[in-house]
Amino acid sequence: xxxxxxxxxxxxxxxxxxxxxxxxxxxxxxxxxxxxxxxxxxxxxxxxxxxxxxxxxxxxxxxxxxxxxxxxxxxxxxxxxxxxxxxxxxxxxxxxxxxxxxxxxxxxxxxxxxxxxxxxxxxxxxx
Amino acid sequence: xxxxxxxxxxxxxxxxxxxxxxxxxxxxxxxxxxxxxxxxxxxxxxxxxxxxxxxxxxxxxxxxxxxxxxxxxxxxxxxxxxxxxxxxxxxxxxxxxxxxxxxxxxxxxxxxxxxxxxxxxxxxxxx
DNA sequence: CTAGAAGTTAGACGGATGTCAATATAGAGA
DNA sequence: TCTCTATATTGACATCCGTCTAACTTCTAG
Numbered sequence: 001x002x003x004x005x006x007x008x009x010x011x012x013x014x015x016x017x018x019x020x021x022x023x024x025x026x027x028x029x030x031x032x033x034x035x036x037x038x039x040x041x042x043x044x045x046x047x048x049x050x051x052x053x054x055x056x057x058x059x060x061x062x063x064x065x066x067x068x069x070x071x072x073x074x075x076x077x078x079x080x081x082x083x084x085x086x087x088x089x090x091x092x093x094x095x096x097x098x099x100x101x102x103x104x105x106x107x108x109x110x111x112x113x114x115x116x117x118x119x120x121x122x123x124x125x126x127x
Numbered sequence: 128x129x130x131x132x133x134x135x136x137x138x139x140x141x142x143x144x145x146x147x148x149x150x151x152x153x154x155x156x157x158x159x160x161x162x163x164x165x166x167x168x169x170x171x172x173x174x175x176x177x178x179x180x181x182x183x184x185x186x187x188x189x190x191x192x193x194x195x196x197x198x199x200x201x202x203x204x205x206x207x208x209x210x211x212x213x214x215x216x217x218x219x220x221x222x223x224x225x226x227x228x229x230x231x232x233x234x235x236x237x238x239x240x241x242x243x244x245x246x247x248x249x250x251x252x253x254x
Numbered sequence: 255c256t257a258g259a260a261g262t263t264a265g266a267c268g269g270a271t272g273t274c275a276a277t278a279t280a281g282a283g284a
Numbered sequence: 285t286c287t288c289t290a291t292a293t294t295g296a297c298a299t300c301c302g303t304c305t306a307a308c309t310t311c312t313a314g
Contacts, residue, residue: 028176028177028180030173030177033173033176033177033180034173036170036176037170037171037172037173037175037176038171040167040168040170040171040176041167041168041170041171041172042171043163043164043167043168043171044164044165044167044168044169044170044171045164045168045271045272046157046160046161046164047272048164049155049160049163049164049167050155050157050160053155053160064290065290065291066289066290066291069290069291074272074273074274075273075274075275076290076291076292077273077274077275077276077291077292077293077294078272078273078274079291080291080292080293081271081272081273081292081293082272083291083292084292084293096280096281096291098280098281098282098290099280099281099282099289099290099291100281100290100291101290101291101292110244111244111245113240113241113244114240114241114242114243114244114245115241116241117237117238117240117241117244118238118241118245172301172302174302191260192260192261193260193261196260196261201302201303201304202303202304202305203260203261203262204261204262204263204264204303204304204305204306205302205303205304206261207261207262207263208262208263208301208302208303209302210261210262211262211263223261223310223311225260225310225311225312226259226260226261226310226311226312227260227261227311228260228261228262
């Protein structure tokens with residue numbers, strides 16, 4: 001707990017600031033860095049990044065796992081494994097409906113990362 | 128090379144779009160995903176994330192390695208290793224001046240990631 | 255030219271990661 | 285209940301990663 005605190009960032013975050021100041025504004029404290037790093041790490045694999053992309057871009061706001069597996073060259077358990085990591089990073093949610101499981105993006109978390117990387121001198125609205 | 132092309136993104140990028148559409152707009156093609164994933168992976172370690180944070184937040188726009196090493200619990204070669212990874216991901220630049228080496232952030236690259244994660248329904252200007 | 259300081263590179267090593275085949279679990283339907 | 289389909293979990297295995305110590309490179313200062 002230091003200046004910015006509130007790692008959780010439950011609901012609405014300020015559009016101009018997010019849960020926390022951009023990287024360039026103030027150095028990250030080690031504890032917060034660890035939490036953010038976990039999310040970045042989850043995105044640090046091409047399969048997972050594409051998974052999140054597909055989940056986020058879907059017009060229904062959610063995607064059935066059955067529609068994801070065919071798009072990759074890896075076996076189904078591997079997709080399952082990657083989805084679990086995205087879940088554990090807090091970047092996606094899931095819900096079982098009948099036989100199928102649907103994944104949704106957690107846009108607040110995605111935005112946390114986005115805000116962290118947004119530099120004020122690059123024509124972003126931040127500050 | 129497909130729809131968005133130009134991974135390099137040398138100079139100014141459109142404030143509302145960056146080098147590429149946000150994740151939610153269109154699924155990432157595999158080649159592009161790999162490039163982006165490499166950057167995310169570089170940020171997926173607490174030490175590296177703090178390094179980038181310190182480098183980005185410094186008022187001089189650059190930081191001497193000698194000022195970084197003391198802030199971490201790891202040995203100097205480990206810092207060197209992490210800085211190399213950040214360099215290879217294109218997130219920082221470096222320059223030797225005399226005995227010292229200075230690192231600078233590459234804000235265009237940071238912004239590429241930020242734009243990728245910015246969702247349009249979250250009060251960001253994108254689209 | 256030698257001595258010393260700042261960084262990087264090389265090599266080694268334990269632990270984490272990504273993948274698969276095999277197995278388990280959950281629900282739908284006959 | 286029995287079977288089939290969709291996901292998840294387990295266990296094994298090869299590779300990658302983060303860390304260290306030791307050695308090397310580059311520069312400055314005598």
